[in-house]
Amino acid sequence: MNRRTLLLGGSALALAGVGAAGLAGALSPRRADLAGRPRLAMPRLVDTRESGRLALAAQDGTVAFRDGVPSPTAGFDQDFLGPVIRMARGPLDVAIRNRRGVPVTTHWHGLMVPGEHDGGPHSQIAPGADWTPDMEIDQPPATAFYHTHAHGRTAADVYAGLAGVVHVTDGRDDDRGLPATYGVDDLTLVLQDRRFDGRGRMAYDLTMMDVMHGMTGDTLLINGQIAPVAVVPKGIVRLRLVNGSNARIYTLFFDDDRPLHLIATDGGFLDAPRALDRLRLAPGERAEVLVDLAQGSPPVLMSAGDPNQGPGRMMGRMRAVLDVLRDRSFEVLPFAIDEAQTARITRLPDALDGTRPDLASAVTGTRRISLDMPMNMGGGMMGNGMMGGGMMGGGMMGSSGGDALFGLNGRPFAMERIDFTVQRGAVERWIVESPMLSHPIHVHGAMFQVVSEDGSAPRAESLGWKDTVLVTGRSELFVRFDQPASRTHPFMVHCHILEHEDRGMMGQFTVT
Numbered sequence: 001m002n003r004r005t006l007l008l009g010g011s012a013l014a015l016a017g018v019g020a021a022g023l024a025g026a027l028s029p030r031r032a033d034l035a036g037r038p039r040l041a042m043p044r045l046v047d048t049r050e051s052g053r054l055a056l057a058a059q060d061g062t063v064a065f066r067d068g069v070p071s072p073t074a075g076f077d078q079d080f081l082g083p084v085i086r087m088a089r090g091p092l093d094v095a096i097r098n099r100r101g102v103p104v105t106t107h108w109h110g111l112m113v114p115g116e117h118d119g120g121p122h123s124q125i126a127p128g129a130d131w132t133p134d135m136e137i138d139q140p141p142a143t144a145f146y147h148t149h150a151h152g153r154t155a156a157d158v159y160a161g162l163a164g165v166v167h168v169t170d171g172r173d174d175d176r177g178l179p180a181t182y183g184v185d186d187l188t189l190v191l192q193d194r195r196f197d198g199r200g201r202m203a204y205d206l207t208m209m210d211v212m213h214g215m216t217g218d219t220l221l222i223n224g225q226i227a228p229v230a231v232v233p234k235g236i237v238r239l240r241l242v243n244g245s246n247a248r249i250y251t252l253f254f255d256d257d258r259p260l261h262l263i264a265t266d267g268g269f270l271d272a273p274r275a276l277d278r279l280r281l282a283p284g285e286r287a288e289v290l291v292d293l294a295q296g297s298p299p300v301l302m303s304a305g306d307p308n309q310g311p312g313r314m315m316g317r318m319r320a321v322l323d324v325l326r327d328r329s330f331e332v333l334p335f336a337i338d339e340a341q342t343a344r345i346t347r348l349p350d351a352l353d354g355t356r357p358d359l360a361s362a363v364t365g366t367r368r369i370s371l372d373m374p375m376n377m378g379g380g381m382m383g384n385g386m387m388g389g390g391m392m393g394g395g396m397m398g399s400s401g402g403d404a405l406f407g408l409n410g411r412p413f414a415m416e417r418i419d420f421t422v423q424r425g426a427v428e429r430w431i432v433e434s435p436m437l438s439h440p441i442h443v444h445g446a447m448f449q450v451v452s453e454d455g456s457a458p459r460a461e462s463l464g465w466k467d468t469v470l471v472t473g474r475s476e477l478f479v480r481f482d483q484p485a486s487r488t489h490p491f492m493v494h495c496h497i498l499e500h501e502d503r504g505m506m507g508q509f510t511v512t
Helices: 002-016 020-028 156-160 208-213 318-325 499-500
Strands: 046-047 053-066 068-074 082-088 090-098 107-109 134-138 142-147 164-170 186-196 221-222 231-232 236-243 250-254 262-265 267-274 278-281 288-294 300-304 327-336 363-372 420-422 427-433 439-443 447-453 469-470 474-480 491-495 506-511
Touching: 053 186, 053 221, 068 156, 142 236, 142 288, 156 499, 164 186, 164 236, 221 327, 236 278, 250 262, 278 288, 363 439, 363 447, 447 469, 469 474, 491 499
Parallel strands: 046 082, 053 090, 082 164, 186 236, 231 327, 363 427, 420 506
Antiparallel strands: 053 068, 090 134, 107 142, 142 164, 186 221, 236 288, 250 278, 250 300, 262 267, 262 288, 300 327, 427 474, 439 469, 439 491, 447 474, 491 506
16 A cells, blocks of 8 residues: 555545444444343424424533433423424414524425425524414425524534424324334434544534534434334334434444335335335435334344445545445344234235326426535536636634535525526426535425436435435436525525535525
């Protein structure tokens, strides 16, 4: 190995050291001893279906995650994270109070609502103030994600805990033959990795590598717990998986190779279950899977440690150096069977009532979007995707934002600039390119169909209706715009590696 390769390897291995290697070292790489480990707890459930009302408060908190050492945190109505909110079609009166000393927002990631209700950066709630959108929920059943989206401090505040999960439901899961008993055979799993300092406190101290590749941690939290055990009945169990990490990409599988039966992606149900041996989940993505736990020993949910799957796709010259980490994997969640519980669902459904979008005939135009890092930044116009010359300067920043370092189509995000406008009801073909690292792109207020990924057919987890997808080179999307968004409350399109979003990899658009 020459000096150049060693230097490249050292940089890449420093990144992976708090990624796959760090987690693999902190947790058992295979089946763990479950004695003394906490039982997985579900977030508090808030059911709005009868009242049509939702009240939440963003607040500061303190949590002793490990060794009794308190860490400063934040949450919605609690010290860390927020409740699971159950919603149905119809009106919903929302009141969000900000009890923190800094501005927050509440972005409904995955809800199809107008820009004024979306909770993006233009809907900041000042300390001590309330936000009271009169919302209308009108979409199929899905698992969505809510979190703060105050520009420049989204990464730090989501890391602190300002996030939660939404279940949009129509009450027909019994008809579909799906597990639906919350916390028993229907589990909500928020996956987050966090870093802890030598005193056992959760820490958010960014290095240059953290900014460039996104913040990854050395400890995995499931619903805010370290190393819990999921205790379930002996039958079919539903897992609602939410990647709530700032930057980590999970490639999930079971240690005994039993399949994960994918039933829903971001926007709701597929037309039928699909058996997968591995399921990739990027930040901001959600997936629902069924697992048959009727036979064999209880399995352990794992994640592959391939550094090319997270936190990003390395440039080709680094891959050979990183191959030493390719076989590392780490534990996500072990399961145990409660023999006293009777499984409600004992067979997989043959079909579901979700739709596979086919939007090709409705496409009205093409838009190109480039997700830009410092080495490929330049001037340009996002409206038509034309790239120009020039270099953009940028320095290092503090944990709550600062100078722009990333961009879309050569330009960093600017709150006062509308980057493009689309017509309500239009379907656009988007060609999204990521010349360097992998980036999960998220589109507010719209759903899309993934047409191709890096020249190949979409991965199984990219089927159905999506609002977030990992772009590893070039992805083609058909995007449908059904919700309005004004200049005062535009929709965002951005990388969901939150450190990249805060530092400029975001644009905004109106729907008229």
